[in-house]
Amino acid sequence: MERWFITMxxxxxxxxxxxxxxxxxxxRLIRNRDVIGEEAIDLYLNGTIADLCDxxxxxxxxxxxxxxxEKIREEKRIRVIGDYDIDGVNATYILQRGLTELGADVDTDIPDRIRDGYGLNIDLIDRALDDGIDTIITCDNGIAAADEIAYGKKNGLTVIVTDHHQVPFIEEDGEREYLLPPAxxxxxxxxxxxxxxxKGLCxxxxxxxxxxxxxxxxxRDPEDLDDLMENVAIATVGDVMDLNGENRIFVKQGLEMLKRTKNPGLKALIECTGVDVERLNAYHIGFVIGPCINASGRLDxxxxxxxxxxxxxxxxxVMLAEDLKALNDSRKEMTERGVEEAVQMIESTSLKGDHVLVVYLPDCHESIAGIIAGRIRERYYRPVFVLTKAEDGVKGSGRSIEAYDMYENMTKCRELFTKYGGHKLAAGLSLKEENVDLFRKRINELENLxxxxxxxxxxxDMRLPFPYITENLVEELELLEPFGKGNxxxxxxxxxxxxxxxxIFGKNRNVLKCRLQDEQGNQMEAVYFGxxxxxxxxxxxxxxxxxxYYPSVNEYMGRRTLQLTIVNYLPVQP
Incomplete structure (x- = not known):
């Protein structure tokens, strides 16, 4: 059941x-997004690259x-070690290209999702030592790799960590001791x-x-590398960061650059996924282009x-873009199968009564556990962990709801995990197979939802009677873009x-069309896609x-008509 409320x-x-x-x-819409004070409103509406902090x-x-x-001057060998998701890949590319243009001797390494797992590990460091690397720079990982970094340092490596994840800590008597790596x-x-x-950067x-x-x-003129902002935009949206403050500027500017990108790979990917480049927006990164980039780290x-x-x-x-699209298509099929299996399990077992869902799908590909968890969370609106059988034990991903801090609750039963990490709304974990049932039991005992x-x-946001819906309003709403988490x-x-x-109509019979009439007799065309x-x-x-609903202008055969996209509906009881 949904609870509707108007933000006042x-x-x-x-x-x-x-x-x-x-x-x-x-x-009113800007105020509802907690943009308060003249400076903040001005930045929200008119922010440009010049407003980014140093x-x-x-x-x-x-x-x-x-x-x-110093390392560039001494021609030392530098290796960038990234992560296998959209943020990690783009961060790796940014460092690699930036350092190369500044004359560095630089190469890259990215862990294999299944063989290496997330972040820096001893194998990656040994590989760097064998290759005669002098300096490692991490990106999108490293803040939690204290032991691995200590090992690298002991073996003579210079290590620089660049990351955006929370710093691990131990808490005793309400005092937090932060554990920074010895880089x-x-x-x-x-x-x-x-x-x-x-603080919200990716x-x-x-x-x-x-x-x-x-x-x-x-x-050197940093403007020579301005085009790397398109990679920041892709990573910010793809890693689901809040689209406020600096992120809003990065994504706004990056999207404009992406429409005219000179990068052959990104150009080919936009073309092969059929995105209309003139209308390219944050949605396309989140749901069309981004998943193709992510699919390579998931399935290959x-x-x-x-x-x-x-x-x-x-x-x-073109060849690489088509490969990634094909990988993403097969990822979609695997996800659908996994979601069906999870729903069946929940509906037919005692799981249905749990406030925190722990679903063990041994045969599911571990890289799509998080996507399946997200889909199950949408369906049942509960925190969800999807666990899969891995090479050594069980691995899983969690997706949470607003009222449940996933990382904090996991920390309360950390002794069950061989490895875990994450934040309020999403997490990853590894544990022994014999602990699966115990984990389900403990995480449900700990919750107080x-x-x-x-x-x-x-x-x-507000009640909006039909007479207020005009083409001018629809156009004005574009000033609020890019839309996404946090905006x-x-x-x-x-x-x-x-x-x-x-x-119902459409090739796949997946669109509902109707007209809606208010009490004064005003009518609007409406569509629904759920x-x-x-x-x-x-x-x-x-x-x-x-x-x-959300209003838009529908253009068809040169005719422009106002149309509502229905988001939620509730019957009015007579």
Whole structure:
């Protein structure tokens, strides 16, 4: 069951509207996104690259730059070690390309998801030592690799960590002791004592800041590497970072650059996935282009995605892009099968009564456990862990709901894991097979979720009667883009709407179309893309309903019509 509520945040909307030449509707939407005060509103509406903070404000950035300047001058061999997801691959590419252009002798290594697991490990360090590497730079990992880094240092390596994950800590009597790795420099905005004002950067953005700082110190124009912002944008959206503050600027600017990208690999990927480049937005990165980049790390090796970014010729780029698309298509099929199996298990066992779902699918490919967990969370609105059989024991991924801090709860039973990590809304873990049932039992004993916590909350921006919906408003709403986590698409609602001639159509019969009429007789065209059968049945049983929606302009055969995309619906009880 859903709980709908209207966000009622106070401000002088007329004054804001007048000052920034926007409508009071837009002023209210901006306030609902917790953008408060003139400086913040101005940054939100008009922020540009010039508003990004200086990377040198990050703790240890000066130290990292100093080390690298020296290593480049001495022609020492540098290796970038990234991660196998979209953020790690783009961060690796940013460091590799930036350092190469600054004259460094640099190569890369990315762990294999299944063989190596996440982050730095002893094998990767041994490989670097065998190859005569002098300096390792991590990106999108490293903050939790204290033992591995100590091993590298003992064997004579210089190690620089760039990361954006939380710093591990031990807590005793309410006091936290943070465990920083013994690297030569640690650049991570989350570490204690870091004065960098914006903490929400992804790994690729931290890598970009390092390259920018290095350019400035080596008296090279950082603008020569501005195009790397498209990689920051892809990583920020793909790693589901909040699209506020600096991230909003990175994604806004990066998307514009991506529309005209000179990178043969990205160009080929946009073409082969059929994205209309003029309309390219954050949605396409999150759901079309991003999953193809991620698929290589899931089902093959992330080095394939890095090869795509490094492709020099169009022929090579097209071949690699088509490979990644094919990998992602097979990942989708595997995901559907996994979701079906998980639902069947929940519906037919005692799992259904658990507040925290722990689903063990031994035969599922471990790399898609997180995607399946996300889909199950959407369906049941509960925290979900999906576990799979791995080479040595069991591995899993978790996805959480707003009211449940996954990492904190896992920390309370950390003795059950051989390895774990993550944050409030997502986590990864490894454990012995004999601990699976015990984990399910313990994690459910630890939770204190109320029935209310387990109800999906639908946060509505405002009631928007039909006469207010105009082409001008639709155009103005574009000022709020890019949409995503932390800057959600506006959601409007209206009640007591009569449904007129609902019908399902489309090649895959996956679109519902109808007209909606308000109490004053105003009508609007509407479409719905969810579970269309269930929606149609509800409409036939309840001709008067309440809806949440987002307005857009539908262009068809040169005709422009206003149209609502229905998001949620509730029958109005007579």
């Amino acid at each position: 945040k106070k401000a002088d909307f007329n004054q804001i509207a007048e000052k920034y030449h926007i409508s009071p509707i837009l002023a 990377g040198m404000l990050m703790r240890d950035m000066d130290r990292a730059v100093e080390i690298l300047v 030569d420099a640690v650049v991570d905005p989350h570490q204690p004592g870091c004065d960098y004002p914006f 790994g690729a953005a931290v890598a970009y800041k390092l390259i920018e700082a290095l350019c400035n110190v080596m008296q 090796t992330a080095k394939r995605a890095l090869e795509l970014l490094n492709a020099k010729t169009r022929r090579e780029a 109320s029935e209310e916590d387990l109800q999906m909350k639908v946060s509505i 959600t698409k506006p959601l409007f609602a209206e009640r007591n709407l009569r449904v007129i001639s609902p019908r 579970d269309v059968q269930a929606c149609l049945q509800a409409m036939e049983e309840h001709p008067v309903m309440s809806f949440t």
